[in-house]
Amino acid sequence: MDWAILFAGPVGAGKTQAIRTASDIDVVATEAAATDETALLKRDTTVAMDMGVMRLDAGDRIRLLGAPGQDRFDFMWDILLEQARGLVLLVDHSRPSALEDLRFYAERLVRSATSWIPWVVGVTHVDRSPNAELGAYRALLDRLPRPAGIGPVPVLEVDARDRRDVRALLLGLAAMLEVAQRVPLRAAAAPGAAR
Numbered sequence: 001m002d003w004a005i006l007f008a009g010p011v012g013a014g015k016t017q018a019i020r021t022a023s024d025i026d027v028v029a030t031e032a033a034a035t036d037e038t039a040l041l042k043r044d045t046t047v048a049m050d051m052g053v054m055r056l057d058a059g060d061r062i063r064l065l066g067a068p069g070q071d072r073f074d075f076m077w078d079i080l081l082e083q084a085r086g087l088v089l090l091v092d093h094s095r096p097s098a099l100e101d102l103r104f105y106a107e108r109l110v111r112s113a114t115s116w117i118p119w120v121v122g123v124t125h126v127d128r129s130p131n132a133e134l135g136a137y138r139a140l141l142d143r144l145p146r147p148a149g150i151g152p153v154p155v156l157e158v159d160a161r162d163r164r165d166v167r168a169l170l171l172g173l174a175a176m177l178e179v180a181q182r183v184p185l186r187a188a189a190a191p192g193a194a195r
């Protein structure tokens with residue numbers, strides 16, 4: 001198995017950090033000093049992509065690709081999505097816009113994926129938030145139409161700095177990819193947008 005998984009989500013959600021945490025090789029990162037409104041949030045930001053590799057048993061490996069969070073690099077989205085077999089969407093729970101961020105990326109994924117792609121949501125920065133309630137994310141995802149036989153998108157709390165958390169998220173997604181490979185979808189219709 002040699003699959004690529006794409007980490008997507010808004011600026012500062014922890015995409016680069018998660019790849020650094022999980023990768024068994026030195027990560028190729030393209031970070032540059034942030035400017036404009038991003039500079040208020042963080043010093044460096046991804047400007048093209050990140051790339052790492054997580055090794056599994058029996059010589060299998062998962063390539064980890066990280067997308068830039070800034071809108072101006074939107075053109076990278078289609079390029080990276082095309083290579084990906086699965087996707088991890090990270091949202092920063094400490095941001096007031098977290099639910100809107102999830103809606104934005106979920107709708108974008110639904111619009112741009114040509115067929116159903118297995119994906120999971122990782123909620124980061126829960127340690128920096130006054131509440132750890134993830135129900136609103138699950139409710140939003142439950143309303144996304146999906147092909148027959150596919151359950152709701154899993155939502156997991158993850159600290160992108162914690163290797164066990166990130167590996168658990170990735171192994172869960174890898175299991176979904178294996179099932180998707182073995183069980184062809186009856187209704188391959190692209191899912192619609194969140195209501």
Ligand SMILES: Nc1nc2c(ncn2[C@@H]2O[C@H](COP(=O)(O)OP(=O)(O)OP(=O)(O)O)[C@@H](O)[C@H]2O)c(=O)[nH]1
Nearest residue numbers: 011012013014015016017045046069124125159160
């Ligand atoms: N406290 C806390 N910090 C976290 C968590 N997850 C990630 N971080 C930190 O958040 C900061 C931003 O993470 P990055 O990985 O640079 O974010 P990014 O999603 O790659 O952002 P862009 O490349 O700008 O789109 C880093 O300092 C991380 O260590 C978390 O769950 N809790």
Ligand SMILES: [Mg+2]
Nearest residue numbers: 015016045046
């Ligand atoms: Mg980054």
